[in-house]
Structure formats: structure tokens, C-alpha cells
Amino acid sequence: MITNEHIQLISVSIDPMAWRDLREYLLNLRDSDELIRISHPVDCYLEAGCIADKLVKKGGPAIIFDQPRLANGEISKFPLAMNLFGTRERTNKALGVEDPKEIGETMVGLMKPDIGGILKKPWTGLELAMQGMSMAPKKVRKGACQAVVMKDPDMTKLPIPTTWPMDGGPFITLPLVVTKDPKTGQHNMGMYRGQIFGEKEIGLHWQAHKHAADHADDVGKENRMPVAICLGGPPPVMFSAISPLPDNLSEYEFAGLLNKRRLRITKCLTNDLWVPAEVDFVIEGYTIPGETRTEGPFGDHFGYYCLEEEYPVMHVTAITHRKNPTIPMTIVGVPPMEDGYLGEAIGDAFRPVLQFQHRDVKDLFLPLETGFHNLAIVASKQRYPRQARKTALGLMGAGQMMFLKSIIAVDENHNVKDLDALLKALDYNVRIPEDLIILDGMVADSLAHASPWQNVHSKLIIDATTLTQNDPRADEPKMMGCPDSLSVSASGIEGVTKAKMMASSMLVVTTNIEDGPRPETSMEEINEEAAAAQREKVARIRDEIWALESSKNLRWLFITDDDADLDDEHWRRRLLWQLFCRFEVSRDFHFDEEKKRIAWDATAPIPSNEGPLPVRRWPAVTLHDPEVEEKVNSWMEREGL
Numbered sequence: 001m002i003t004n005e006h007i008q009l010i011s012v013s014i015d016p017m018a019w020r021d022l023r024e025y026l027l028n029l030r031d032s033d034e035l036i037r038i039s040h041p042v043d044c045y046l047e048a049g050c051i052a053d054k055l056v057k058k059g060g061p062a063i064i065f066d067q068p069r070l071a072n073g074e075i076s077k078f079p080l081a082m083n084l085f086g087t088r089e090r091t092n093k094a095l096g097v098e099d100p101k102e103i104g105e106t107m108v109g110l111m112k113p114d115i116g117g118i119l120k121k122p123w124t125g126l127e128l129a130m131q132g133m134s135m136a137p138k139k140v141r142k143g144a145c146q147a148v149v150m151k152d153p154d155m156t157k158l159p160i161p162t163t164w165p166m167d168g169g170p171f172i173t174l175p176l177v178v179t180k181d182p183k184t185g186q187h188n189m190g191m192y193r194g195q196i197f198g199e200k201e202i203g204l205h206w207q208a209h210k211h212a213a214d215h216a217d218d219v220g221k222e223n224r225m226p227v228a229i230c231l232g233g234p235p236p237v238m239f240s241a242i243s244p245l246p247d248n249l250s251e252y253e254f255a256g257l258l259n260k261r262r263l264r265i266t267k268c269l270t271n272d273l274w275v276p277a278e279v280d281f282v283i284e285g286y287t288i289p290g291e292t293r294t295e296g297p298f299g300d301h302f303g304y305y306c307l308e309e310e311y312p313v314m315h316v317t318a319i320t321h322r323k324n325p326t327i328p329m330t331i332v333g334v335p336p337m338e339d340g341y342l343g344e345a346i347g348d349a350f351r352p353v354l355q356f357q358h359r360d361v362k363d364l365f366l367p368l369e370t371g372f373h374n375l376a377i378v379a380s381k382q383r384y385p386r387q388a389r390k391t392a393l394g395l396m397g398a399g400q401m402m403f404l405k406s407i408i409a410v411d412e413n414h415n416v417k418d419l420d421a422l423l424k425a426l427d428y429n430v431r432i433p434e435d436l437i438i439l440d441g442m443v444a445d446s447l448a449h450a451s452p453w454q455n456v457h458s459k460l461i462i463d464a465t466t467l468t469q470n471d472p473r474a475d476e477p478k479m480m481g482c483p484d485s486l487s488v489s490a491s492g493i494e495g496v497t498k499a500k501m502m503a504s505s506m507l508v509v510t511t512n513i514e515d516g517p518r519p520e521t522s523m524e525e526i527n528e529e530a531a532a533a534q535r536e537k538v539a540r541i542r543d544e545i546w547a548l549e550s551s552k553n554l555r556w557l558f559i560t561d562d563d564a565d566l567d568d569e570h571w572r573r574r575l576l577w578q579l580f581c582r583f584e585v586s587r588d589f590h591f592d593e594e595k596k597r598i599a600w601d602a603t604a605p606i607p608s609n610e611g612p613l614p615v616r617r618w619p620a621v622t623l624h625d626p627e628v629e630e631k632v633n634s635w636m637e638r639e640g641l
Contacts, residue, residue, distance in 0.1 A: 044071070045071060193205045226273050437462075512563040
């Protein structure tokens with residue numbers, strides 16, 4: 001029998017904070033001193049993004065630009081908000097949780113309800129039923145997002161930032177792009193950046209692996225495909241657009257689950273798509289099958305510019321917005337960035353789901369310094385020999401983890417977020433080559449600039465677990481390390497600008513590559529002579545270090561460019577970025593003759609077709625315009641920021 005006490009307990013348990021719209025979230029940030037407003041004009045071109053970047057790097061507050069200045073010099077009538085999720089605490093607040101793993105635990109509960117327990121105690125299933133009911137979107141005749149209809153839709157009137165000097169133009173960076181399957185009518189909401197080409201044209205960067213690309217393929221050459229771009233809305237709606245959901249769970253359903261209330265959706269005015277009713281803006285339009293336009297460059301989340309590629313064009317047919325809207329945007333570039341905190345939250349949120357599907361996974365971490373898709377650290381059960389390898393191989397094809405370049409498997413009690421613990425595991429547990437698994441010709445992220453071919457690269461699994469007692473290698477002797485003096489000896493080798501021990505068997509050295517890519521510029525032309533000289537220099541430094549008497553037990557040699565300052569306080573974090581964003585496994589890993597040592601070449605490669613594997617054009621690093629940066633630094637100093 002269900003009592004009033006049961007009902008009271010249930011109502012309490014399902015009543016956490018739910019955001020009705022973006023405005024409510026912004027007011028909360030204001031009241032908790034996590035939001036500042038800038039009342040004077042700020043340029044959307046380079047200036048706003050630079051300010052936001054500085055605030056992110058300092059763990060600073062969210063910011064609203066009340067007078068964003070457009071490219072034509074006019075002040076937009078719409079405020080621009082940035083850095084809304086630029087700390088772990090703000091990200092958790094946006095999601096309405098103390099810890100993102102609560103989201104995953106709720107999903108697992110829905111995936112595997114305790115039927116037997118519910119039959120014995122029916123009231124225990126009420127919360128589950130209420131959660132399920134919150135997932136069904138609710139259709140409404142007219143949403144707040146349609147309170148105002150632009151008479152003459154013009155994208156250039158919206159405060160869309162241009163963040164980096166080499167960006168191809170203004171980019172929408174927090175877009176909720178809505179498409180639908182032309183066969184089933186199932187709606188999809190993804191986050192694909194949009195380049196503003198003009199008043200009524202937007203470049204849509206949906207990659208070949210995304211649902212929108214599937215929908216475009218299925219719509220048929222004779223039919224236009226309806227598209228809507230939503231901006232703003234309740235934070236959980238934004239989060240749902242970037243979440244790696246299973247195909248049988250829509251973003252609208254997930255948004256309802258996150259926000260603990262049914263997502264209200266409304267029909268667009270000029271096409272037949274249904275969009276979240278509480279977003280701040282809706283940009284309606286269509287794409288024409290086969291029509292593309294050159295999109296980019298764009299400073300992306302790996303810290304490099306994505307260079308120009310052909311992508312679909314959206315033709316804008318209407319723009320609607322709520323009364324007193326705010327346009328949220330973000331920036332991406334060299335981590336840590338705001339997207340890093342969102343990515344960490346996604347990793348934490350979906351870890352319980354991953355553990356439910358892959359029972360050997362004890363913990364998982366995607367370091368923001370490596371752009372998420374470049375490295376996963378996985379703690380695995382290890383009851384029988386090589387169990388962790390089985391775990392890692394299973395994850396390589398799990399949803400969006402198919403984009404992973406590298407997985408390091410560690411013991412189940414390992415703290416996956418502890419860099420010192422990771423170095424210790426690599427130092428003491430990894431034998432080369434036995435514990436390295438290289439998979440050639442695998443799926444790559446379209447943004448993976450280091451891959452030899454678009455969407456194709458090699459993958460690396462490093463087994464850094466402790467051997468089980470019944471492993472055939474269990475009786476192998478303990479591995480020895482190198483003396484600290486090795487770094488001094490390596491520093492004396494011609495071409496080495498700096499050397500430093502990372503662990504007893506690990507040495508990192510920096511060098512300068514003549515005629516090589518520089519952070520400030522993209523290198524698009526092939527230069528076979530310079531590329532051959534680079535390969536020869538790296539090989540010579542490698543061989544001369546290996547020839548040193550003190551390097552006898554050196555198993556890991558990392559070689560990178562001298563823009564890595566090994567004396568900097570955060571040099572190891574910077575090195576993580578350089579190592580994992582600048583190498584291709586099958587091209588840039590080099591073993592000694594006995595295959596007992598490895599040299600990891602993370603120098604920025606010169607474009608070439610004659611090496612072991614091709615090097616495509618190499619992009620510049622996302623760096624602020626020096627004059628703009630100086631202006632912003634001076635202003636922040638005056639304001640005490």
C-alpha cells in the first residue's frame with residue numbers, strides 16, 4: 001500500500017533544480033557573484049573572445065557584453081554571453097547536479113530497472129515512472145522563442161564573435177542544430193559550428209560521422225532539407241546537444257530527463273521542424289543537397305585551426321526570438337577552454353552508462369589538455385591476463401569513443417586524474433613493445449589534423465596495468481630506470497635545446513626544426529627537402545641519446561618543439577597537449593633495433609608525401625592578435641580581473 005509518507009518522499013526526491021530558460025540561469029549566476037556585465041561597447045571581432053579566454057584561463061566569472069559591436073560598427077541590440085560553463089562548479093550548476101555522474105546513474109536506472117524489487121514494493125517504481133514521463137517532449141502551439149519575428153532576417157545583426165585572427169569569419173559556437181530523419185521523422189539536435197557567410201547564408205560544419213550528414217544523404221537530391229539553429233535556452237538543452245546518446249534516445253528526451261521536466265517544443269514557422277520552445281533564438285532555413293561552400297579556417301578545440309573544407313550551406317528563411325533574449329557563445333582553442341569543462345562533465349556523466357555496458361571499466365578520464373578525442377585513461381578490472389586490453393579494445397568502438405586516438409589502461413584502483421600516478425604506471429608497468437598495441441587504418445575525427453588522411457589514422461593502446469599472477473610474463477625481473485644525469489648528457493647533444501626527466505625511464509627533449517611549422521602560421525605547401533631534413537634531425541637526436549651510456553634503461557623518449565617551455569610551472573600539462581595533438585601513431589613512433597625503446601616524435605611535421613606516411617597541410621596554433629591582447633590585458637588589470 002502506498003502511503004502519504006511514500007508520496008512525500010518521492011516528491012522530494014524528484015524536485016531538484018530545473019531551469020526554465022537561460023535567463024533564470026543567468027540570474028542565478030548574478031546572485032551568486034559568478035557573473036559580470038560589461039556596459040561599454042566591445043567588438044565582436046577578436047575582442048570579446050579574447051576577454052572570455054582570459055576569464056576561462058583564470059577560472060573567472062561568466063560575462064555578458066551589453067553592447068557588442070558588430071562588424072559594421074553598429075551596436076547590436078542583443079547582449080552576448082560567454083564563459084557560462086567555464087568552471088566545474090558552474091557546469092554542475094547548469095546541469096542541476098552536485099556531480100555529473102548522477103546523470104549517468106539515472107540513465108542506468110532507466111536502462112535496467114529492478115523489476116523484481118518494483119513488483120514487491122510498487123512505490124519504489126514511481127520515481128522511475130516519473131523520470132520516464134519527464135522524457136517525453138510536450139508540443140505547444142507557440143513557444144517563447146517565437147515572441148518576436150524578425151521582419152527581414154539578417155544574421156549580420158546578431159553578435160556572433162570572430163575569436164581568432166585567422167578565422168574565416170564569425171562563427172556560431174553554441175548552436176543547437178536541429179534536423180530530422182526524412183524516413184522516420186525522428187528529430188536530432190547536434191552542435192555543429194556555423195560560419196556566417198552573409199545575411200541569409202550559414203556554413204554548417206557537420207562531419208561525415210554525424211546524424212545530420214546521414215539525414216542529408218537520405219533526403220534525396222530533389223528535396224531541400226529543413227534545418228533549424230537554436231541559440232540559448234535552458235542549459236540542459238545545450239548539454240543534450242553534445243552528449244553521446246544511443247540512437248534510441250533523442251536529445252529532446254534526454255533534455256527532459258536532465259531538466260526533470262518535459263521539454264516544450266514548438267513547430268517552426270517556415271519549415272516542419274519542431275524546436276525547443278524556451279530557447280532564445282531560432283534560425284530557420286534549409287540546405288540544398290549537393291550544394292557546398294568553402295568553410296573555415298576555424299580555431300578549434302585541439303588548439304589548431306581547422307583549415308578550409310567544403311560543407312553544406314544553410315539558407316535562412318526566418319529568425320525568431322523571445323522577448324529580451326541573450327545570445328550565448330563559447331570559444332575553443334588551446335586548452336584549457338570552456339569546452340573542456342563541458343567535455344569533462346560529459347565524461348563523468350556517461351561513465352556509469354559506459355560501466356553498465358562495459359563491466360570491466362572501473363573509471364575513465366578524458367584529459368581536457370588532449371582535446372578529449374586524443375587520449376582516454378581507463379582503469380580496468382584485471383582478474384585474468386590481459387583483461388585490460390580487452391576492455392580498451394571494446395571502448396575503441398563505443399559510440400563517439402570511436403574517435404579516440406590513444407587509450408592508456410591502468411589498474412582498477414588507479415586514480416585516473418592523477419598525472420603523477422599515470423607517469424608511475426608508464427614507468428614501472430610498461431614493457432616495450434609487448435605492452436603497446438597499434439591499430440592501423442582506423443576511424444579518425446575529422447578535426448584530427450595530424451592524421452595522414454582525412455578521417456583515417458592509427459590508434460594506440462598502452463597496457464600500463466600490473467601483471468596478474470597467472471600472466472605468462474609474471475616472473476619477469478623488475479625494470480630499472482636511468483640516472484638523473486641523463487638529462488644533462490642529453491642537453492649537450494647538438495640540436496637539443498632543453499632536456500628533462502619525466503620519470504626514471506622517461507626523457508623529454510625539445511628542439512628547433514628549421515623551416516618547420518610555426519605556431520603563428522599555417523603550412524599548406526609540401527616541402528619535401530625540409531621534411532626530409534626534419535626526419536633526419538629527429539632521427540639523429542634520437543640515436544645519439546640512445547647511444548649515451550646513461551640511457552641504457554631509457555624506454556620512453558619524447559621529442560617536441562621548443563615552444564614547450566620545460567621550466568614553466570605547468571609544463572607537463574602543456575606537454576600533454578603537444579604530445580597527443582602533434583603525432584600520428586604509425587608515422588611518429590620509432591623503435592630501436594631491439595624494439596625495447598621508443599622515440600615519440602611530437603615535433604610539428606612539415607607537409608610531405610615521401611615520408612613513412614603522408615603529412616597533410618599543418619595548421620597554425622590559435623593565438624590572439626597581439627594588439628587586441630594587450631588592450632584586453634590592460635583593461636582587465638584596471639578592472640581588477
